[in-house]
Amino acid sequence: MNPGNPVNPLAAVAPEVLVALTAAAAGLGVVVTVLGVRGRVPGPSGRPGRRGSAGLGRQALFGLGAGLLTLVLTRWVVAGIGIGLLVAGWQRLLGGNAEENRGIARLDALANWTESLRDTIAGAIGLEQAIPATAGTSAPALRPALNLLVDRLRIREPLPEALQRFADDVDDPSADVVVAALVLNARLRGPGLRDVLTALATSTREELDVRRRIEASRRSIRRSVQIVLLIVLGVMGLLAVFNRDYVAPYSTFSGQLALVLVAALMVAGLTWLRRLARVETHERFLLGAGGAR
Known part of the structure; x- marks a missing residue:
């Protein structure tokens, strides 16, 4: 290195990393916008509750930060976007059944x-x-x-x-x-x-x-799924950070496509479990009785 010619720190960053950061930020921004439009919690009067909107905003920020951090550490675009979406939608996929x-x-x-x-x-x-x-x-x-x-x-x-x-x-x-x-x-x-x-x-x-007994049993199942998911993601993250040679194939284009498939299967499984946990309620037989308001 020539001491008379200082190196620009930004020049040391690989171009693909900069492209990945931009893509991840754009993708997370789109998802956060969609979640903000569709995931607002209605208040007593039918309008979105401020507490629900504030909680959604915090989750979106946590997801954005987690996605960018994952992207910087692993240099995998799919991993950054996937972790960001997982953190942002944690309550929806793996959290308690608020309804x-x-x-x-x-x-x-x-x-x-x-x-x-x-x-x-x-x-x-x-x-x-x-x-x-x-x-x-x-x-x-x-x-x-x-x-x-x-x-x-x-x-x-x-x-x-x-x-x-x-x-x-x-x-x-x-x-x-x-x-x-x-x-x-x-x-x-x-x-x-x-x-x-x-x-x-x-x-x-x-x-x-x-209903309380059913919810308690489902809570234990959700906790088990969370533990398994965190262990899998933790092992993958440690390998990606400390043993890059072992996971080097995932840095290629085909490897990223394979990660997309794995992430899609994981999301499909979590969505399926969430749907199974949904409680089917009976229809109201007095529905519309007070329609003459």
Whole structure:
């Protein structure tokens, strides 16, 4: 090296590495944009929640950083893009089932409210008075819908119509069963509502227990998949960084195509597992009952 002619650090970087960095950044940018458009978490009013958008932005940034770091260490374009997408979509592919957790929380809140409504009615007060009395002590998963129900009762909306709109707000098949019993009682004013609510609360508790056991077993499966995936990626990463001669064939064009195939099979397997973990819920039989808003 000629000391009078200093070397530009950027010139020491291979051109293919610079091209790879540019390609990875562009690819991750496209994916982050798609995730930002499609993966926004709706809030209570149907609009995207700020917390969900902030969490998505953090995951996208982590994915971008992980992809660029992988690209610099391995000089594999496919590895950089794949790791970046995996980190950005970790919650979607391998994280907890947020939708099922919300369903379990809503079912638990419904069971608690049914029991509270039954106990309040035991005090010889009407259903119109019992509902506002139980709304303030309800669980957060059910409280917004109950507050709307109380507001409708305050403006003298008929109880059956208000209950049907409450079922639309909750949007859960189990809530339809409870609401149907309340609507029948509001129209017929017959006895036995306490016994019906007791049976409904017991049935809801049994369904809640089953869904919790299923989610616990799926959580252990997800943890096992995460461990296996991290071990595989960790071994591949160590070989790519500390034993480049062993994995040198993957640096070629055909080797990168082979990595694309491996990554596609891995994503297909994770997507398949995610689809198997999806809970199939029954259709609501009161759907559209409150359509005359």
